[in-house]
Amino acid sequence: MDSIPNLTLPPPPPLIICGPSGVGKGTLLSKAIFSSTSLLLPSPFSFSTSHTTRLPRFGETDGLEYNFVLPSFFQSNRHLFLETATVHGNEYGTTFKAVRDVRERNLICVLDLDVQGVKTLKRGIQSTEQQQQQQQQQTENKTNNFEMFLGSKFIFITPPSFSTLEKRLLNRNTETSETLKLRLENAKSEIEYGTEEGVFDEIIVNDDVEKATEKLADVIEKLYPDQRLERRKQ
Numbered sequence: 001m002d003s004i005p006n007l008t009l010p011p012p013p014p015l016i017i018c019g020p021s022g023v024g025k026g027t028l029l030s031k032a033i034f035s036s037t038s039l040l041l042p043s044p045f046s047f048s049t050s051h052t053t054r055l056p057r058f059g060e061t062d063g064l065e066y067n068f069v070l071p072s073f074f075q076s077n078r079h080l081f082l083e084t085a086t087v088h089g090n091e092y093g094t095t096f097k098a099v100r101d102v103r104e105r106n107l108i109c110v111l112d113l114d115v116q117g118v119k120t121l122k123r124g125i126q127s128t129e130q131q132q133q134q135q136q137q138q139t140e141n142k143t144n145n146f147e148m149f150l151g152s153k154f155i156f157i158t159p160p161s162f163s164t165l166e167k168r169l170l171n172r173n174t175e176t177s178e179t180l181k182l183r184l185e186n187a188k189s190e191i192e193y194g195t196e197e198g199v200f201d202e203i204i205v206n207d208d209v210e211k212a213t214e215k216l217a218d219v220i221e222k223l224y225p226d227q228r229l230e231r232r233k234q
């Protein structure tokens, strides 16, 4: 007997935000899409819950801010992760399941990825597109973790200048002189990649925070024409 077709449409593809550390990704995202105060117009976007080996801070709940796991979880389950990164000796990563969970809630998944993560994702998307063109997917009937990322939108946030990025990292007061140096060294090649023609759908210069927030909201509404974001009076 034929199975009943699933008539619910999947949510729109994920939104990927990338940019050097300290450029203001978190700041702009929380102002542009996660600041909704209206219960009638809740944000259609949601972050996925990452995994980490760092210990929970006071007030953090397992499964909410992060899935707190042992280092052995990362070692034995690499295949479950879209991307992983080591920060200050702790592992962080996004599993395919975490993205799927957001999509099952019918929300658009937002991923804050570094350049390595973007490259991995783009490779996965490209090979999935190739497989689909050759129609191998149907004949082999394999589940492909990258299928849900087809059509993802990529936004790169860049600083107005290198010295501004350095100032922001310094003012944030989160860096030692070593991590500051490392983040700035990485930023050079990240900005080079991010501003290359055709890699990202949109590039936003985070100069004035209010203008950049407005620009981010405009760009998101352009990339997701069926979505409306709650705009704040400045």
Ligand SMILES: Nc1ncnc2c1ncn2[C@@H]1O[C@H](COP(=O)(O)OP(=O)(O)OP(=O)(O)O)[C@@H](O)[C@H]1O
Residues within 6 Å of the ligand: 019, 020, 021, 022, 023, 024, 025, 026, 027, 028, 168, 169, 171, 172, 206, 207, 208, 209, 210, 212
């Ligand atoms: N347009 C802006 N003008 C001035 N300061 C800003 C601007 N945007 C962000 N900042 C400040 O810069 C610092 C870095 O911002 P934020 O933490 O959002 O960066 P991030 O890209 O999310 O960094 P990370 O990738 O390390 O998490 C913060 O102290 C933030 O308040």
